[in-house]
Amino acid sequence: MTTIENLLGADARLATLLGQRRTIMELTEASGTAVLTPREPGGLPHGLRAAIALRAAAVQDEELMAHYRAMLEACPGGVGFAAFAVPGTMPEDARLAAILRHADLLTAEPRQATRDDIEALKAAGVTEPDIVRLAELCAFLAYQARLLMGFRLLRNAR
Amino acid sequence: MSEVVHAFTVEIPVWRPYVTPVDLAQATAEQQDALKVTPSNTKVSDYVLVLAHDPESLTHRTPLFNAIMYGAGGLSRSERELGAIGASVVNRCIYCAAVHASRYNQLTKSTELVEEVFRAGADARLPAREQAIYNFAVKLSRCPPEADAADIERLRAAGLSELEILDLVLAIAIFGWANRLMHTLGEPVAGSD
Numbered sequence: 119m120t121t122i123e124n125l126l127g128a129d130a131r132l133a134t135l136l137g138q139r140r141t142i143m144e145l146t147e148a149s150g151t152a153v154l155t156p157r158e159p160g161g162l163p164h165g166l167r168a169a170i171a172l173r174a175a176a177v178q179d180e181e182l183m184a185h186y187r188a189m190l191e192a193c194p195g196g197v198g199f200a201a202f203a204v205p206g207t208m209p210e211d212a213r214l215a216a217i218l219r220h221a222d223l224l225t226a227e228p229r230q231a232t233r234d235d236i237e238a239l240k241a242a243g244v245t246e247p248d249i250v251r252l253a254e255l256c257a258f259l260a261y262q263a264r265l266l267m268g269f270r271l272l273r274n275a276r
Numbered sequence: 277m278s279e280v281v282h283a284f285t286v287e288i289p290v291w292r293p294y295v296t297p298v299d300l301a302q303a304t305a306e307q308q309d310a311l312k313v314t315p316s317n318t319k320v321s322d323y324v325l326v327l328a329h330d331p332e333s334l335t336h337r338t339p340l341f342n343a344i345m346y347g348a349g350g351l352s353r354s355e356r357e358l359g360a361i362g363a364s365v366v367n368r369c370i371y372c373a374a375v376h377a378s379r380y381n382q383l384t385k386s387t388e389l390v391e392e393v394f395r396a397g398a399d400a401r402l403p404a405r406e407q408a409i410y411n412f413a414v415k416l417s418r419c420p421p422e423a424d425a426a427d428i429e430r431l432r433a434a435g436l437s438e439l440e441i442l443d444l445v446l447a448i449a450i451f452g453w454a455n456r457l458m459h460t461l462g463e464p465v466a467g468s469d
Contacts, residue, residue: 152333253457265445272442
């Protein structure tokens with residue numbers, strides 16, 4: 119059972135449908151692990167990733183919030199980032215603030231992103247690999263929220 | 277310095293990265309491994325070399341993308357592309373829109389739909405089945421996503437099976453992902469390689 123299937127709950131008809139896309143469901147799960155709890159987190163520790171995921175869930179799919187709150191609470195060091203899991207909150211630390219500002223942009227208004235946003239991250243001390251890691255994380259979260267909404271609509275259609 | 281493209285087009289631009297691409301000669305074993313699963317490893321694009329900064333993600337995303345867009349059965353290739361176009365219009369990813377609109381035109385041997393979409397954006401007026409697909413793509417791509425039960429009804433009424441709707445959800449969602457990389461990590465410039 120993948121994370122998305124767990125979140126959707128038991129439904130025989132949806133399970134049959136998703137069973138026809140088993141490889142896709144498994145690659146989705148592996149992608150989630152790669153962005154949320156990677157072996158090499160770089161400058162984005164697992165706790166920060168879980169906090170960003172919870173912050174994004176509050177904006178794009180409230181049903182994901184309990185999942186990411188549990189992940190944040192279970193994460194060693196997660197408590198240090200819990201305060202920034204709420205949209206609108208900003209830390210004092212300039213690098214962390216730049217990361218969260220960019221995460222908010224990627225989640226809600228990617229169309230507004232420009233070169234200046236990447237330059238602002240670099241100026242705040244975010245490395246190029248971390249810029250890519252942050253983009254992959256937020257982009258995955260957008261994908262996951264849309265899968266969840268689409269699958270839920272399919273499940274509920276009778 | 278080539279000019280940045282700001283308007284939707286079917287002329288595929290060059291993608292100019294904001295982040296330094298990984299130097300293939302300096303790539304770690306894990307990065308080389310992740311790069312191997314891309315369609316062409318003789319000439320790796322700057323886009324993929326930028327993504328190689330995060331090889332763990334790239335390793336899974338490449339086969340995921342291919343399975344969603346090119347996997348056998350279910351929704352037609354062209355209608356997956358239409359889902360991709362809807363997402364790319366909402367997220368204003370000029371590069372993704374160009375690539376997938378030109379694929380759509382090749383697959384359908386027509387240009388009218390893309391012309392209308394590029395002219396009217398989210399308000400495009402299309403034939404019934406395409407309209408149902410496109411409107412669903414636009415609504416699901418917004419933040420927060422706005423799709424609802426009535427959209428599924430319209431897709432069913434337009435003749436889509438449940439499996440086809442599932443494939444459409446996947447195609448739209450993977451472009452929520454792709455657009456957030458392509459449009460935010462670089463920019464489209466006029467010209468060709």
